[in-house]
Amino acid sequence: MTTVALITSGANSVANFRGLLIEELIRRGCRVLALAPDWDEGSRGRTSALGAQPVAISLSRAGLSPRRDSVDLVRLTVLLRRLRPDATLTYFAKPNVYGNIAARAARVPRRVAMVEGLGFAFDASAGSGPKRRLLSALARGLFRAAFAGTDRVVFLNRDDEGFFHEHRMVCPDKAVQIGGIGVDLDAFAATPPVTSPVTFLLMARLLRGKGILEYAAAAEIVRKSHPTARFVLLGAFDANPESLSAADILPWVERGVIEWPGHVDDVRAQLAASSVFVLPAWAREGLPRSSQEASAMGRPVITTDVVGCRDTVEHGVNGLIVRPRDVADLARAMTRLIENPAEMIRMGEAGRRFAESHYDGRAKSRTLADLLLAR
Structure with a gap:
């Protein structure tokens, strides 16, 4: 054997x-x-x-x-x-x-x-x-x-x-x-996105380079004009020298800008309860598994023009690509999908097709x- x-x-x-x-x-x-x-x-x-x-x-x-x-x-x-x-x-x-x-x-x-x-x-x-x-x-x-x-x-x-x-x-x-x-395309089956309230989801280890602080800052901007929008962060701290700390995350949670359930072993329920997946990383990636899972479940992906991340999105087709570390650009992309639910749904459907052809x-x-x- x-x-x-x-x-x-x-x-x-x-x-x-x-x-x-x-x-x-x-x-x-x-x-x-x-x-x-x-x-x-x-x-x-x-x-x-x-x-x-x-x-x-x-x-x-x-x-x-x-x-x-x-x-x-x-x-x-x-x-x-x-x-x-x-x-x-x-x-x-x-x-x-x-x-x-x-x-x-x-x-x-x-x-x-x-x-x-x-x-x-x-x-x-x-x-x-x-x-x-x-x-x-x-x-x-x-x-x-x-x-x-x-x-x-x-x-x-x-x-x-x-x-x-x-x-x-x-x-x-x-x-x-x-x-x-x-990803397992059967396990990560497509589900209809949540359209009310529009819910953004970021799943990542809590490292600075994942763009977590930029995500929170953009959420604060978006909530001023769309106060019902939800912004969820999944993830735990890491041994990496670039890991964030509770002091970096909790102020955003306490002000109600983001929700932070912590680490979740099975993310499918959280993806099913979301509208849009966001990965605003500014440190280069391999090819993010989280973005693959989100596309497989029919979620549009907002990510950055960074190595690895940009490979997961055809801009305007299955998601949007924004400039790294540009909070205003990220907020504009989020607002665009909130205000255009039909486009959000269309991009999610394209994401599933993208996953079927690229992420089996x-x-x-x-x-x-x-x-x-x-x-």
Whole structure:
């Protein structure tokens, strides 16, 4: 029996993002191991229910600690030698680096990495001082070393692929671009949008670069002329250095500008109760899963002209593209859809068609399985 090990720094992502892939691998007769550092009862249960085996590892999600990272790398190498998988799939920054170095050292026969965005180390919006330049240079060296030992590197958009080529972090003949990980189009079925009151929804980790503060500021502007409009924010704080804090969010909630239910495991009910999905990110993305889910459920998407985000919208067809960090432009786009409900519904219907042609998660999972099981 072929054994495939998924290596990640976020246990919650296994069932949420890799569920269809796990099902596809098991359908092909594979044994699936899911290696992550932060399992809890819920994430273990969801992963086990899919048929994969959760395996605990030590791996920090963010930050740079050479001593800890070196120890984690050795431990992961030893673990992979003991588990003896036939193939590994790594995703997120640290697993892509240390997971692939460990897999190569453990002589795993097939090694595939997936780049789901460039991450904090390459985020120009986080600054460009000497420390940032040093971090970026170090990250480039680590990725170059890690990806030298991969069989394939999967990218979700052409901009990220181009960035890795430009900085010689991946060989062109190893790169594969799949245009997003997709969603389960049956599970995320289209539903009629809520038209009264018009309800905007932003789902994201609470990072500055997701445009959350810009979303709240635009909501405050829109509510002056459309006081019944609702603005919902879903998400939790993060270990990332760019994470917001409660002090950033609560003042907007206390003034009634936005509603903040926190983190929700299953977002479908929140999407069904919404009218428009908004992702005003100003830091580059891979290809946002949240926008894919929103389109699949028939919601128009307002997003920014930023790497990854702009790939999810045809302006004026299935949503609107606004300038990043431009609160006034975002408020105008929101107001346009409030005042033109027929256009909002038409864009949502186009979004579902867009999802059917671009975001079929089962087809994407078959592609990933083919890459993992290739001989």
